Amino acid sequence: MNTPNINSVNCNSCPIRHRAVCARCNADELVELDAIKYYRTYEAGQTVIWAGDIMGFVGSVVSGVATLTQTMEDGRTQMVGLLLPSDFVGRPGRDGAAYNVVATTNVVMCCFRKKPFEDLMERTPHIAQRLLVMTLDELDAAREWMLVLGRKTAREKIASLLSIIVRRDASLQSTGLGENVVFDLPLTREAMADYLGLTLETVSRQMSALKRDGVIKLEGKRHITVPSMGRLLEEAGDDSDGGFIG
Amino acid sequence: MNTPNINSVNCNSCPIRHRAVCARCNADELVELDAIKYYRTYEAGQTVIWAGDIMGFVGSVVSGVATLTQTMEDGRTQMVGLLLPSDFVGRPGRDGAAYNVVATTNVVMCCFRKKPFEDLMERTPHIAQRLLVMTLDELDAAREWMLVLGRKTAREKIASLLSIIVRRDASLQSTGLGENVVFDLPLTREAMADYLGLTLETVSRQMSALKRDGVIKLEGKRHITVPSMGRLLEEAGDDSDGGFIG
DNA sequence: CGAGCACTTGATCGCTTTCAATAGCTGTGG
DNA sequence: CCACAGCTATTGAAAGCGATCAAGTGCTCG
Numbered sequence: 068m069n070t071p072n073i074n075s076v077n078c079n080s081c082p083i084r085h086r087a088v089c090a091r092c093n094a095d096e097l098v099e100l101d102a103i104k105y106y107r108t109y110e111a112g113q114t115v116i117w118a119g120d121i122m123g124f125v126g127s128v129v130s131g132v133a134t135l136t137q138t139m140e141d142g143r144t145q146m147v148g149l150l151l152p153s154d155f156v157g158r159p160g161r162d163g164a165a166y167n168v169v170a171t172t173n174v175v176m177c178c179f180r181k182k183p184f185e186d187l188m189e190r191t192p193h194i195a196q197r198l199l200v201m202t203l204d205e206l207d208a209a210r211e212w213m214l215v216l217g218r219k220t221a222r223e224k225i226a227s228l229l230s231i232i233v234r235r236d237a238s239l240q241s242t243g244l245g246e247n248v249v250f251d252l253p254l255t256r257e258a259m260a261d262y263l264g265l266t267l268e269t270v271s272r273q274m275s276a277l278k279r280d281g282v283i284k285l286e287g288k289r290h291i292t293v294p295s296m297g298r299l300l301e302e303a304g305d306d307s308d309g310g311f312i313g
Numbered sequence: 314m315n316t317p318n319i320n321s322v323n324c325n326s327c328p329i330r331h332r333a334v335c336a337r338c339n340a341d342e343l344v345e346l347d348a349i350k351y352y353r354t355y356e357a358g359q360t361v362i363w364a365g366d367i368m369g370f371v372g373s374v375v376s377g378v379a380t381l382t383q384t385m386e387d388g389r390t391q392m393v394g395l396l397l398p399s400d401f402v403g404r405p406g407r408d409g410a411a412y413n414v415v416a417t418t419n420v421v422m423c424c425f426r427k428k429p430f431e432d433l434m435e436r437t438p439h440i441a442q443r444l445l446v447m448t449l450d451e452l453d454a455a456r457e458w459m460l461v462l463g464r465k466t467a468r469e470k471i472a473s474l475l476s477i478i479v480r481r482d483a484s485l486q487s488t489g490l491g492e493n494v495v496f497d498l499p500l501t502r503e504a505m506a507d508y509l510g511l512t513l514e515t516v517s518r519q520m521s522a523l524k525r526d527g528v529i530k531l532e533g534k535r536h537i538t539v540p541s542m543g544r545l546l547e548e549a550g551d552d553s554d555g556g557f558i559g
Numbered sequence: 560c561g562a563g564c565a566c567t568t569g570a571t572c573g574c575t576t577t578c579a580a581t582a583g584c585t586g587t588g589g
Numbered sequence: 590c591c592a593c594a595g596c597t598a599t600t601g602a603a604a605g606c607g608a609t610c611a612a613g614t615g616c617t618c619g
Contacts, residue, residue: 216459304386
């Protein structure tokens with residue numbers, strides 16, 4: 068098991084201190100949160116919550132990547148959210164989980180017991196305010212994704228997903244736009260397919276096509292180099308600075 | 314012009330008083346809201362806001378239907394939200410509109426000047442709390458829609474859209490599940506296509522197919538009768554009470 | 560070395576799109 | 590009252606893209 072000495076973690080040295088649901092909390096409020104928090108770790112592939120189950124907690128992803136998925140009876144599944152560090156899991160005011168949450172890498176979560184968290188939220192506008200902003204951001208992301216799912220071609224979908232991943236971990240290390248961007252895919256081909264509403268074969272084919280066309284370079288299955296972000300964004304149909312030449 | 318004597322509208326007789334962003338406000342808070350509110354009407358087809366424009370207000374749909382759409386440079390468009398009475402328009406804390414908002418029927422909006430509204434929100438947890446719940450609901454709806462867009466067939470998409478519309482205006486008049494449900498589509502075939510990530514021809518074909526198969530009855534283009542909601546939900550792949558017979 | 564897994568690649572099928580023609584409705588003007 | 594334009598919707602035929610079915614590759618781990 069990979070459970071570090073996790074109870075020793077202090078909010079002040081927490082890597083997501085300024086981006087998670089607690090971002091706007093002051094020292095006093097942190098003390099209250101600290102009193103109801105505990106850490107949990109999940110291994111890659113492990114299910115954090117099943118849709119329909121009662122959730123005893125809400126919490127933040129501290130490190131690692133998890134997915135939010137929805138499944139039909141016949142097995143078709145669609146990813147509806149990608150949970151990266153600082154993202155919030157669970158919905159205050161609702162008991163059952165609406166989606167499956169699965170760790171795709173090893174994940175550390177900072178959990179709050181649900182009832183005490185809800186009570187605290189009532190008393191602490193800073194938490195509710197932060198959660199509102201985070202939820203509005205998620206809603207924007209979901210709507211952007213609706214355009215991808217509804218209107219983009221398979222190739223554009225792949226390019227869009229790569230762009231998103233680059234953008235999201237560029238918000239940690241600030242990366243320029245022109246230069247080589249290098250990163251590791253946190254998703255299997257199947258998870259990519261579930262995100263994009265494609266089959267894994269189509270994902271594989273389009274990855275090969277993007278590689279063949281020089282849009283990306285692949286080492287192994289997961290390590291990716293993007294020579295030109297502008298090119299990738301064009302392929303995504305996002306038209307970054309497109310039309311600039313005209 | 315169809316502008317009724319609209320400044321006379323009083324919050325207490327407002328049809329969306331208990332479902333809109335003001336739902337949790339008490340009498341004092343309503344007075345404050347009232348001071349910064351004004352009504353606007355839009356005719357069917359009129360654009361309320363263009364994506365990228367500065368929004369001077371936020372507000373609620375009082376009556377009518379509007380759509381939220383996103384467009385790519387080449388003209389592909391995807392609807393990302395369907396705004397029905399009580400739905401909130403605009404994002405506090407952001408100046409530019411992210412999406413096009415278009416009235417698809419005549420629409421009455423209750424608008425709040427943006428800056429005063431934001432100030433009021435800071436002072437009034439009831440508003441922020443309500444907005445959080447509404448935003449979480451919208452996020453759920455968007456995620457449900459991602460499954461529709463990513464994984465459902467054209468026929469299932471149409472059935473899903475019809476189900477949603479029935480469900481949403483059943484939340485006004487409570488309707489049982491077994492009986493005949495009758496309603497008017499608030500959307501053109503093209504708008505349906507934009508919602509579902511299809512072409513309007515495919516929408517038309519599938520509407521005809523559902524009619525031929527007795528899932529719906531059509532009078533004119535817009536007036537729809539659903540003989541069996543259970544059947545419609547089956548067609549949507551939602552499997553309502555499905556397997557109940559087994 | 561072989562089993563298991565993630566991924567790749569090939570061949571074919573079928574659903575949705577595309578292109579095109581037609582129908583039905585509404586409003587306008589002769 | 591009818592003719593016609595303009596719009597929305599329907600229907601048909603053909604094409605294309607992604608899905609499906611099916612091998613085959615490469616890697617890790619026992």
